[in-house]
Structures are given as C-alpha cells and as structure tokens.
Amino acid sequence: MTRASTWIFLFLPLMWQNLEPAGGEKHSLTYIYTALSKPVGLPGIHDFTAMGLMDSRMIDYYDSDNQKKVPKQDWMKEKLPIDYWEKGTQSRQSKQQWFNVNIGILMERMKQNDTDVHVLQWMHGCEGDLQEDGKLKFIRGMDMYSYDGDNFLAFDDTHSVWVAPTPEAVLTKRKWDGVDVLKEYTKGYLENECMDWLTKFMTYGQKQLKAASPPEVHLFAKNSKVKTNIILTCLATGFYPKDIDVWIKRNGRVLYGDDGLTTSGVRPNQDNTYQRRDSVEILKTDKSTYTCEVIHKASGVQVERGWDHMIPPEPGVDGATIGVAVALPVIILLLVVAAVLAVLYKKGKFGRSNIHSAVNILGTPNQ
Structure with a gap:
C-alpha cells in the first residue's frame, strides 16, 4: 500500500x-x-x-x-x-x-x-x-x-x-x-x-x-506465496465499540512483531461495526498448538479459538470468503x-499526509 x-x-x-x-x-x-x-x-x-x-x-x-x-x-x-x-x-x-x-x-x-x-x-x-x-x-x-x-x-x-x-x-x-x-x-x-x-x-x-456489539471470531489458514508455508489469520469482526484485544498464541505464548505477526489494526465494516485481522506465516508442517484469544470488554466477550490444522487444498482457497461475508468496507x-x-x-502525489483546515465561508452552516 x-x-x-x-x-x-x-x-x-x-x-x-x-x-x-x-x-x-x-x-x-x-x-x-x-x-x-x-x-x-x-x-x-x-x-x-x-x-x-x-x-x-x-x-x-x-x-x-x-x-x-x-x-x-x-x-x-x-x-x-x-x-x-x-x-x-x-x-x-x-x-x-x-x-x-x-x-x-x-x-x-x-x-x-x-x-x-x-x-x-x-x-x-x-x-x-x-x-x-x-x-x-x-x-x-x-x-x-x-x-x-x-x-x-x-x-x-x-x-x-x-x-x-x-x-x-x-x-x-x-x-x-x-x-x-x-x-x-x-x-x-x-x-x-x-x-x-x-x-x-x-x-x-x-x-x-451505548449498545455494544460482540465480535465474531474466526481462525483460519490460507496459502502463502511460499509453497511450504501458510498464513494463519485470526479475524475478529462485527464488534462495537472499536477497543479490542487480539492475540495469536503458539503453544500458549503470545506472538508479536518479532515473531512475524502482522495486524490490520481496527477497521470499519459497512454496518458501523469494526473488524481486525492478525496474521502470522508458518510452515505447513508446524505441529504447534495455535490459538486466537479475543477480549472485547464493552460486550463482555472473552473467547479463545484453536486452529484445527486444516490446510488449504489449493492456491486461491484462502478464507477470503469469510472476510467478504462479514467484513465489507465502508x-x-x-x-x-x-x-x-x-x-x-x-x-505522482504520494506522501503528503494531512487534509488541510479551512473555514466554511458559505454562511451559517446547516451541517
């Protein structure tokens, strides 16, 4: 991007x-x-x-x-x-x-x-x-x-x-x-x-x-560009408000950036709720226990999902259907x-990072 x-x-x-x-x-x-x-x-x-x-x-x-x-x-x-x-x-x-x-x-x-x-x-x-x-x-x-x-x-x-x-x-x-x-x-x-x-x-x-919406949590694998690897993704979606904790664990240990973990951060869905995706690339032969823990305090949800070690059968079957079905953009x-x-x-204007401030000069604004 x-x-x-x-x-x-x-x-x-x-x-x-x-x-x-x-x-x-x-x-x-x-x-x-x-x-x-x-x-x-x-x-x-x-x-x-x-x-x-x-x-x-x-x-x-x-x-x-x-x-x-x-x-x-x-x-x-x-x-x-x-x-x-x-x-x-x-x-x-x-x-x-x-x-x-x-x-x-x-x-x-x-x-x-x-x-x-x-x-x-x-x-x-x-x-x-x-x-x-x-x-x-x-x-x-x-x-x-x-x-x-x-x-x-x-x-x-x-x-x-x-x-x-x-x-x-x-x-x-x-x-x-x-x-x-x-x-x-x-x-x-x-x-x-x-x-x-x-x-x-x-x-x-x-x-x-004030109405809080609990997250739906999915843990799934998709194919990597490297044939020997897969990408394990934890998707939390449909929650509101946007404050949420998401962790992917290997054998009970939380993974961080140094372990290759990447995150989308919290992003909006079409229905005014939010989603977040955390992913890590691992070997297909990795037999470790992988889980995803999600805590959404506003809705009182604390859930941990385990990976079933299901491997995608072929490139292109990557779990994207879940993302499209429950996490459409605005x-x-x-x-x-x-x-x-x-x-x-x-x-060629890539790099300026702020939209800039100005006043409404069209008279009293009715929003």
Whole structure:
C-alpha cells in the first residue's frame, strides 16, 4: 500500500485517532467534502460528495447526482424534522456550487488546464471530552482544505489566523485574515455551534451509541506465496465499540512483531461495526498448538479459538470468503477514496499526509 493510500484510508474513518490525548471518553463530529474538477467516468464516483460522521460513523450523506442530504442512521431520521433535511439539502447544494467555482479559481491560479482531474477537499469539525457531569468539554476544532492531496489552507483555532503552507494559498490567507467576522465566526462555530450539534446528536443516538456489539471470531489458514508455508489469520469482526484485544498464541505464548505477526489494526465494516485481522506465516508442517484469544470488554466477550490444522487444498482457497461475508468496507467512503487516489496517482502525489483546515465561508452552516 502506498503512503497516500494509507493516509486517505485511515484519515476518513479515523480522523481523530492520532490526536486523542490520554483521558476520558472522546466524541467527535466531522464533515468531509470532496469535489472533482470534472467527471472521472467511473460508476459510483460523483463530482461532489459530502458526508457527516460522528465518532467515525456516517450520519448523513449527499452527492451531486442525487443532490439531497439524507440520514444514514435511523435515529437521525427519527429525531430530526423534515425542514432540517430540506435546509441541509439547500446548504449542500450551495456548497457544491461554491466548490465548482473555487476549484476553477485554483486551477487558474496554478496555471492548470482541464486535461487532468483535480481534487479540492474540505474537512471541519470538533472533538469533545465527556465529563463526569455528562457534559462535553471542547478539546479541539479543525477546519481544513487540501488541493490535489497537498496542504492548502488551515485555520489555527488557538490564534485565530489562517495558515498557508504553500505560496498559492498566501493570497487567500491574506484576504481571509483581513475579515475579522469570518475568523470570529469560524472560531465560534468550532468551539460552540459544532459542540452543540455534537451534544444534540449524542443525545439522539444515545441508545445506539451505548449498545455494544460482540465480535465474531474466526481462525483460519490460507496459502502463502511460499509453497511450504501458510498464513494463519485470526479475524475478529462485527464488534462495537472499536477497543479490542487480539492475540495469536503458539503453544500458549503470545506472538508479536518479532515473531512475524502482522495486524490490520481496527477497521470499519459497512454496518458501523469494526473488524481486525492478525496474521502470522508458518510452515505447513508446524505441529504447534495455535490459538486466537479475543477480549472485547464493552460486550463482555472473552473467547479463545484453536486452529484445527486444516490446510488449504489449493492456491486461491484462502478464507477470503469469510472476510467478504462479514467484513465489507465502508463502500461510500472507499468510492471517494478511489477517486482521490486515482487523481493523486496520476499526478505522482504520494506522501503528503494531512487534509488541510479551512473555514466554511458559505454562511451559517446547516451541517
């Protein structure tokens, strides 16, 4: 996997993970917008996409083909009135127009033509720490823009200034820094309005958010590229929340990286649950006792599965059916990822590691 693909895949569903300080229970509300300069001609990939995520779960969605903001959680549909979705649709239609205009401005500023596809992205949101009294305390906000995978513009919430990491963004920085009401609004939205929405959504979805789902655990072998070897994989899937412990053991001893163990880390499934795969490559003739132990404290599950020493009969029969059946990716997110990756690959832009902060300048956001 390339550095760019690693960044984008991890960024969408886990955008706050590397920022969390030690402490209490964290919750986040994030909105991600992706615009392409022209159609790419691939099914399921839209010129403009917008989505809201709370605690890495998609809660609403909009794209340029359907042009309607829709709920992605039952409690969003049940708790929010029709006019919320109507106003939200109007807001995202306006943002779609704004992106169309500004991606053209950036192409002209950077002396680009329409031969290639260009990508403009925006992410904004807030994160809070749940206090003992049940209230959320603001930790941080983010408002970021990127263009073709490069940092373009960011709002420094602490100092209330725009940060321009590239020369092309300096003009915009100077213009926006000169508008005090814009900076005041941006800071106020991140620290107050965004937190108000996060608190409200947490209240609406409280039952679902607190409901823990236990993991399904599978231990299976698949063929390795080395004919004498197999790859033993422990798959835990369908669990929520995402905190989980997974260990593969040989004769009762836990295996680590030095033993050749690899892990996928925790990744999202299609149904708002999570999965994790740990694997180790061993000899087909290895007669050791292999087990997989999984502990998911939230659901009270502690289970240990033993390997039956069944060897895959031929290359290609590798247990992938299990993974596909119970661990589908977040389809909409990955379609957006695919579009961005296609553009970045064509441009050779593998390596920049952050989508960049920016403020909503389209008026009061209805999310």
